[in-house]
Amino acid sequence: MPIYEYRCTKCDKRFEYLVIGKDEPNACPSCRSKKVARLMSSCGFISKGKGGETVSKSAGSSCTGCAATSCAGCG
Numbered sequence: 333m334p335i336y337e338y339r340c341t342k343c344d345k346r347f348e349y350l351v352i353g354k355d356e357p358n359a360c361p362s363c364r365s366k367k368v369a370r371l372m373s374s375c376g377f378i379s380k381g382k383g384g385e386t387v388s389k390s391a392g393s394s395c396t397g398c399a400a401t402s403c404a405g406c407g
């Protein structure tokens with residue numbers, strides 16, 4: 333299931349949304365504005381780093397989940 337990144341055009345809040353079927357977020361989770369726009373994302377796999385920062389694994393990694401044994405960076 334793809335995870336898309338959205339941005340609220342009202343408060344500029346960015347949030348991720350797990351899209352199931354044709355379901356889409358209809359409101360900003362922060363300010364409840366309905367003006368949200370999907371951002372272009374090359375890779376839907378984003379994990380949180382240990383320090384709380386967002387780590388994007390879009391640099392040609394074939395790892396699509398932390399269960400993969402070849403991915404040493406996950407955790």
Ligand SMILES: [Zn+2]
Nearest residue numbers: 340343360363
């Ligand atoms: Zn908002």
